[in-house]
Amino acid sequence: MTALELGKDLLGLESLTAQQIVLILDTAEPFKEVSERAIKKVPTLRGKTIVNLFFEVSTRTRISFEFAEKRLSADTVNVSSQGSAVQKGENLVDTARNLEAMRIDMVVIRHPSSGAAKFLADRIDSNVINAGDGKHEHPTQALLDLLTIRDKRGRIEGLRVCICGDILHSRVARSNIWGLLKLGAEVAVCGPRSLMPLGIEQLGVRVISRIEEAIEWADVLNILRLQLERMTGGFIPSLREYNRVFGVTVKRLEQARHDLLILHPGPINRGVEIDSAVADGSHSVILDQVTNGIAVRMAVLYLLSGGRRETAEAAMGLNV
């Protein structure tokens, strides 16, 4: 594998180089235009079969992948399986074997267990794209976050990005930390200590304990969804208190830089981690993230199927 290829799979950003990440972001640029056309379709992946294998509930990510695949003319099948905890491991082995037997080209997998995408990738010849594995990584989400920041700021290097909320359980946080650090950003995390993974500072990120301080410090805030179903474990006393102490509110944003960017991977808990007025306000680039998600996923599908950056424009029918 040379530096300007991705290899067989996209499992996470930890294992990618800065050049590979930039390659994906650069390749996404020409794909943005396809979604702006009246006829949103190019023949790039015609004849390829892709399975979207979702072992966990997802609306946004699954739809985004599906649009990306369809706009590239791939044939897609969606499989949703939310087996019991006992069954899901067995299902994964059997599913891998069956998929292999059906001679498919790519698998997009979302699974509640960390390492599940790698587990599948180690056992089948098809390309595997991790659409979120447990608390481990969600690389395409981080890539679309990076693309959105780069669009708005023209660069990643040197920017101060603070990821806020439940870092402990967040695959979005982990992928973002790797991607941002590799591209030269300064990274901080902010949230209650009970939602911070042990040893997080050793990854090279700053830990900020007060949201007010994070808002003053940052060029970009990436506000994570507080996963309500996880909070039953007693990590925080109540949602009300969380909003009081850590919520990104209009009032608190008075201390922010005027050009602060606010990202959120969605879905939003309005009034918990972020006020409605902030989510819909001038700092917010939340909907740009959604738009960019499709372009980034098209780029990943294109590159993994053997496409090259240099021919991406031509593949889109663009003048070069």
Add this chain to the structure above:
Amino acid sequence: MSERSTIFTGGRVIDPSQELDTASDLLVVDGKVAEIGKNLTAPDEAEVIDVSGLIVAPGLIDVHVHFREPGMEEAETVATGARAAVAGGFTGVCVMPNTDPVTDNQAAVGFIVKQGGDANAARVYPIAAITLQQLGERLSEFGELVAAGAVAVSDDGRPVVSSHMMRTALEYAQTFGIPIVDHCEDPSLAAGGVMHEGLVSSRLGLKGIPSAAEEIMVARDALLAELTEGRVHICHVSTEGSVEIIRQAKSRGARITAEATPHHFTLTDMACEQYDTNTKMNPPLREDHDVAAVIEGLKDGTLDVIATDHAPHHYEAKERDFDDAPFGVVGLETALGVGISELVDTKQLSLYDLIHCMSTKPARIFDLPGGGLSGGSPADLVVFDPTRLWIVDEAKFLSKSRNTPFSGRELSGAVVRTVVAGMTVFEAD
């Protein structure tokens, strides 16, 4: 009646029970050690086994194995486990009670004793449950269990949560002179964890088990051992903190002993990087400083014995994502090689000390036959080549299961022959 004799000639005999490490012959008559000495004359009909260049030692004794019978025979049976044991140089093993059904009554203990006898390999000693069904609610009948053959009690894998229950067990066991064998884990702190909590678990997105989950229970039970003057044996010590707590408790005179496993003195949580489920065990692999502390504990005697926590699992059970795979690794057939490679070759322990930790001390703590080669003791012994190199190939294991974290590793120290009661029960190709 004619006597059956065997003489082992030309070897180096190491027997910590007699503080012996000498080039000697060893004569076995009728299943018992008859004599150790230079240039022994054997009876005319004696079988002569040349062990020049090899070590002759009391058979290894593993006080912590899981043989899965009854209930999970697809992973191991008493017979296959006992054969794996002798392949690893072990002549005696203590099997944990967390089978299905649990070994918590006389009949269940008797079943293990019978299966062990029929196996005709290593001697198999049952450890019975501390509480009925290992539920931590009612004591099992220690008196009847011991009468049926149990050598200790343990709720291994299911820690005794109630401090009062543990106190009572430590008191009640004293009538029978058996140790309480203690899997130390605070279940609420460890809940849902699948590996050591630290930087690696944070990166992999796997839920961690903090070191404190073990240390809290080690500290509690060290205190209870002092309170009751009962005997507690701490299983599979994995953290620096636990070693220190045990060291302090010993210095205060508590009746506490402890074991270390080969994987905990060799591997760290870095081994989990590739989500290999054969690196998932409980307690989990810890960090460099923990490995160093466990080795230091073995050196200064804080940790008395090496035990494998041999925990076989069927291939399919481990062929899963990390969260869903069961805890445990096999260890009987690699323990001696790992011990020699990681402790002796690295000059942390002498061969003599290693045998002390793997045979003499476990026999003494659990009051088992063997562990020494003095005249009249059972001729349970292992002959091994301490320098022979071999590569771990799990396909060649005699165990039914293959779940080793040492696959492909080169080890020095290979078992040549294992003898139980004077009979050769294993001989290497």
